[in-house]
Amino acid sequence: MFSALTPNAALFLAGIFAILVIASGVVFALGRAHPDRDYTELAARVNSWWVMAGVFAAAMALDRVLSIVFLAFVSFLAMKEYFSLIPTRRADRRVLFWAYLAIPVQFYWVAIGWYGMFIIFIPVYLFLLLPLRMVTIGETTGFLRAAGSLHWGLMLTVFNLSHMAFLLALPQAANPAGGGAGLVLFLMFLTQFNDVAQYVWGKTLGRHKIIPKVSPKKTWEGFIGGVATTTLTAWLLAPHLTPLTGWEDPAAGLLIGLAGFVGDVNISALKRDLGLKDSGSLIPGHGGVLDRVDSLTFTAPLFFHYLYYLHY
């Protein structure tokens, strides 16, 4: 059944669900111990983790193509949310339509493993194609803002996130322990774990604000504690799921910890600019899709190229 997973990856997936069982147990115990306090938000958040982990695990475990389709769908949700948030010109409806069509094409390059096309399709070809479509429509008022914001979103939600899918297209022989799915699980788990770790460290020890203009709740204590936790966790996990060796293991965690933080505050800055608290309401307790994949938009391409440079 779990044909797409190596034994290590399957074991790791089971471990993720064990963590969720513990998280649900803690929420239940908290509710029992403090009946006067409201844990609805926390419970909703953990329940949403169950749903997200469940869907993700099913997609990863069953089949490689299904995994890629699933990741393409995540890109679609993120892009749709981005286009729904930002001001768009009515004249650009057809340009947006082309941008949506880029998703299946980009993930097709991933599915057939054509690295050269995968890496230039959006930064080069769509970068040229979208303005071409815009000038044939001919609306020049707000042209720069529209062209810039469309391509920025395309890079963030499709190009960057598709790097996670390309981990599945890398040669399996180079990573017999974890396989492609092991790499995706490693990246996905550490990125989300880093978010949670930064949050927990910040909640318990946070004193000194790190970036108050963008994200007033983020602290140096949360940032350092989170990055350190992620680095240590990566050190433990990397030998079992990735081809990384020696110093490369903790360095991968350091990279994911730092990049995850920047990806998170990048979307925070976008929301602050637009005057919004959450990017959407699709995921109870979390907000929107962009709120959940914000860190991944930075960790996915950086982790991919780190790994690609060192081992492929």
Next chain:
Amino acid sequence: MARFLRLLFYALVARPIAWVVLGLNVRHRQRLPTTGPAIVAANHNSHLDTLVLISLFPLRLLPRLRPVAAADYFTRNPVLAWFSLNVIGILPIRREARGGADPLKPCEAALERGDILVLFPEGSRGEPEVLGRFKRGIAVLAARRPDVPVTPVFLHGLGKALPKDDPILVPFFCDVFVGEALRGNNDQAVFMAELEGRMARLADELPSPREDS
């Protein structure tokens, strides 16, 4: 047969469009009527409005749900008429009353049968994402049946996804805010003011004034 086609259409086309291609942010869903007779009144910006509103209800209520639509527009040719009447399942009404015929008669008869009417009091789709004035027909209907709840629903974003003058559907997340039901009143002006007021308050629930130019 037509009933089966309609079920297939709403289950396999309308719902995936509403929930997957678009994606709906629904607030106060529990305020929707769970049984007929009832009236759902929404603002109108797109052909998608009907599909979205009907997708908010469980499929078992589908035979009860009747979108009220202009006969002159939706039955203007035989193919469209067949599709509108059998697959969309519209309740056609005549916008311009000729020879003293009561255009609301079919609506009253449907309420009599226990149906849930889906109405667009703006009359037509109008300017995308602009809340137009409501026509009074709904006040007349509600005054005749003061026992029937009228639930206002504010839709936002559908005029961006599929506006009046463009056949291409571009996905956007859309907002659906359900208001509290009101009842018919013999003073139509009072009813209209209340309905438009509730609609405006629902519109105020939008997270921020977005510039959709």
